[in-house]
Amino acid sequence: MRVGIEGVGTSHFGRQPGVDLVDLAFAAVDEAFRAAGGPRSVDAVWVGTVFGPAGVAQRVLRAMGLTGMPVLTVENACASGTTAFAEACEAVRSGRYGRVLALGIERMGDGAITPEPTDPEGRSGLALPALYAMAAARWLHEGRVTPEQLAAVSVKNHAHALHNPRAQYAGRYTVEEVQASRMIADPLTLLQCCPTSDGAAAAIVGPAAPGQVTVRSVALRSGAPWNHRSPHVWGHDVVRDTAVAAFAAAGVGPEDVDVAEVHDAFTIGEIVTTEALGLAGPGEGGKAAAAGRTALGGEQPVNPSGGLLSRGHPLGATGLAQLAEIVWQLRGEAGARQVDGARIGLVETMGGGVSVLDGNACVVAVLEAP
Amino acid sequence: MTRVTTPDPRPRVVAGAEGGGLVEGRRCTACAEVVAFAWPACPACGGPVEPARFGPEGTVWSATVVRVPVPGRTPPYGMAYVDLDDGPRVLAHTGGPVPIGARVRLVPGGDDGDVRVEVVG
Incomplete structure (x- = not known):
């Protein structure tokens, strides 16, 4: 099954100290849903984040009414967002889910990444x-x-x-x-x-339909x-x-x-x-x-x-x-x-x-x- | 700096017979891969490993000087990837800048736990 991109969206990118992760994520998801058309619901969500605290995916999703469906959080350093996208595509391609949201979120705070002391x-x-x-x-x-x-x-x-x-x-x-x-x-x-940046980006994927990337x-x-x-x-x-x-x-x-x-x-x-x-x-x-x-x-x-x-x-x-x-x-x-x-x-x-x-x-x- | 309670993951450098330092690592008995760490299996093939010591000398593969603040460190400080003779590539502190290709020698471990090299000659 060919996977299609129903819609994409992003927040603004940059240091945004007054903007909560909930608002960054909503900007991205809202734009993606608007581009996709249809219901504002999905069958599953993959979220990529590196520094997000425990529960961050569900915390931002529940603030925009996305609850109940499976939510999976993935971390692959700088490739976390694309990992979420890859898994969302595979979930559609394999028929596991019909319509899937891939969401990447990050607040980098006030400075550069500090070296990981357990490495x-x-x-x-x-x-x-x-x-x-x-x-x-x-x-x-x-x-x-x-x-x-x-x-x-x-x-x-x-x-x-x-x-x-x-x-x-x-x-x-x-x-x-x-x-x-x-x-x-x-x-x-x-x-x-x-x-060092704060931002969010999202894609909604599903079985390919005419007119889609x-x-x-x-x-x-x-x-x-x-x-x-x-x-x-x-x-x-x-x-x-x-x-x-x-x-x-x-x-x-x-x-x-x-x-x-x-x-x-x-x-x-x-x-x-x-x-x-x-x-x-x-x-x-x-x-x-x-x-x-x-x-x-x-x-x-x-x-x-x-x-x-x-x-x-x-x-x-x-x-x-x-x-x-x-x-x-x-x-x-x-x-x-x-x-x-x-x-x-x-x-x-x-x-x-x-x-x-x-x-x-x-x-x-x-x-x-x- | 966040207090770190996990065991120190850095390579351990001990004093060698001729004054330089030696890294206590492992050699794979299946594929001969060498590593600067006391890991339980070979990272290349998963095979069994035996203790091995590497050094004291090696060649600088590449180097840089870090000029930005890093928690617990005072910039500027030099770092290099050093390919130890018949041994693994290790990340080492160099003090200042060192040229690529320079011959260096491991310094026996100090209190701070950093792997350190000095230019030979």
Whole structure:
């Protein structure tokens, strides 16, 4: 059974200290129900969140009258929202449920993620920017990317967000300005790191009907050990392997992708990911960003929403925010950031933080226009 | 900082015979995978493991300097992934910046529990 997207919705993204999670979630779910039409009810709900307290899913759902049906809460770090989406799709595809809500919610509070003290590398003080910084430093050392190409990803995504009224940040920066911003973890500067965000995003899925964006495939994997034997930087191989599975199931290849939302928590992340997905060849990811190939108006736009770097990164909501963008793109509803004639869209989210693993989880979804 | 009551998950570094530190880890008796942790089974294949010590020297695979506040830490501080000779990749504190490819040596464990390396020579 082909799964269709009945409707998507999101809250605004950003630091929203006065806005309760209930209101963020309602903004997303209300928009998704309005887009879907029909009854404001579902047969089951999957909720992705990382830092939500116990019971947070039922707490926000009961405030909007969604009670009684099965509610399942999932956590896969930054891929929690896309994990909720993957499970919702599978529940429909397998016939377990008819109409399912996937919801991602997160309040990040007042600061960056603190390293997890029950994890060896977290206990050692490995802030997440440092993990990505070491991938960036390694690729710089190998000559696989240049400092200017890293910065070009930030320039591009901040410019994309100028056309996204829901984005946390937006701006016209130069490569020099990105490089001159405050150093966070060498070589990654402030404008190369995603902000701390509050937000929610939702999708309602069901058996595909005419006129809907449909799910050609969705794949989910968790990372194998990443260590001294690994040929690539952290996170590369789990993205590659998930993408291979997703493309095989979709019956299309990376060359068929018209628009993609990928995990750019840090600039190096987008470059590694575009290469791992096969959107760019080995060593070509940075060049693609610097040359405008992945910009709006380019051959294969990546992160037209502004990405995590600029739209914002409320962890559990991020994957569904990416999905919402791709659904709007494939429906021709993306306004000034519309990729003309987009037929095949891709969503990729990668979550990490567990030592010695090449990522906690990666989800890749391939979607098709109505 | 949140008080942590769980056992310290970091690799344990003991003093080696020649002055450097050695990581107390495990080697898989099925696939020969090595890890810097006293885990009950091999993370690569699930096979049985035996105690093994690695170090004291290795090569910096990559490195960074953390310049943002982290609970319980004072920035800036250097960190590196170090591939120990014939051993696993370990995350280590370096003090300041170290170049990729640098030869480093494990420092025997201090009171703070961090894995630490110093540049050789």
